[in-house]
Amino acid sequence: MRVRAPLHSIDVRGRFGMGPVFSIWRGLNYARSLVIPVNPQSVRQLLIRGFLSGLSRAWALLTDDQRQSWEDYADLQNRKNVFGQDLKTSGINEYIALGVIAEDTEEGAVSDPPVTENPPLVGGLAFAEGALSGEIAATWTGSDGDYVDIWITKQLGAGRKAYPTDYRHDSYTAIAGGTLTISGLVAGGKYALKGRAVRTSGQVGPYQSATLTAKV
Secondary structure (H helix, E strand, O other), X not given: OEEOOOOOOOOEEEEOOOOOEEEEEOXXXXXXXXXXXXXXXXXXXXXXXXXXXXXXXXXXXXXXXXXXXXXXXXXXXXXXXXXXXXXXXXXXXXXXXXXXXXXXXXXXXXXXXXXXXXXXXXXXXXXXXXXXOOXXXXXXXXXXXXXXXXXXXXXXXXXXXOOHHHOEEEEEEEHHHOEEEEOXXXXXXXXXXXXXXXXXXXXXXXXXXXXXXXXX
């Protein structure tokens, strides 16, 4: 901690041990509680961070032609941010984004972008109450992808709509499965779900979503 005048005077900055933090903002001195940043360390978060680190290094090992093919692929994509605004991505963005999904499905990242420009779609994807209490079932009839990628929110309060940041990944299920049961939910609780098709290359299709209650 650095004090350039008596404490509580005109220029007190920094912190003392684990006590309050002193600083200045627009010419005004202020003090606040010490806040230690949160760094979640769940198994899944560590897994995804490992994928990101490995893919960042792998990008440098691609040939110039491969990197350019990813840049060309990125120019064809239409991605949006969490606010629904159009987002321009780069080749390395697309390589890592698709690579994480490919690694997560245990298919392994690819060096070349998908040859198709059309995103995969899930046919007949629907969400409904499950057979048992606290269950929701997802069903589909087919797809031109390889997996159905399912996301679900925590229980939503009355009148509460789901925002993009509310969703948490649930599972990847082979297209041939045709059905997935999500259990352990609050009976009668409201949840928002969304699903999309995923190819083994990591390429994804648009989400299809619904909001409903779990089986009572």
